[in-house]
Amino acid sequence: MGILGTIFLLGLVYCLIVLMVMAVMNEPVLKAKTRVNSFFKEVFLTETPQQSKDSEWTYGIYIGMDANGYPLADVIENYFTDLNRIFSDFYFSGAWSSENCMVYSFIVDEPIMEIEQEQLYKLCQKRCNNIVHRIIHSSNPYFGHLPNLVAIQLKGNQLLISIAENDVGRRQNADYIKRTRMSMKKHSKKNCNMPIEEDWSE
Secondary structure, rough: OOOHHHHHHHHHHHHHHHHHHHHHHOHHHHHHHHHHHHHHHHHHHOOOOOOOOOOOOOOOOOOOOOOOOEOOHHHHHOHHHHHHHHHHOOOEEEEEEOOOOEEEEEEEEOOOOOOOOHHHHHHHHHHHHHHHHHHHHHHHHOOOOOOEEEEEEEEEEEEEEEEEHHEEEEHHHHHHHHHHHHHHHHHHHHHOOOOOOOOOOO
């Protein structure tokens, strides 16, 4: 079939579609043509919104959430029971989504051992990263390891655990971890007890 034959066939199909719309919708020719033209314009000419490749899908890590997305305090506390190896006691105080990360908040008591703030931060970071990865492995043994999946923040008696929801979240966590460590090294000689803080609130 040549080019002319193809054009003729497409024209015939278009006419048949217009006739079908006229019959089904009980509309005149002009209105039926307008409806068909609008349909083809939406299908073939409408641009698909561009999404960031890093944020168009999420890891789907929602620890201790029910079917409606609400946190279950007892389940979450059971998952993070290893925090008792760092603090004398703790309890879950909330969870929310914040800029490509899921943030879990805990109220913690004093550390069970005398430890400097920088060492406490490193210990919490390592322990929380291990906890989150083990939780994921229990349901997905093929998951392996993702660097910077977890970042933590200590604010007085509050421990915030940020779990990345996508690649953008992991970059945000990596940036925060780097700046926190640099800040601690910079102020270690000045006995600075607090790392830098960001607003991870809802």
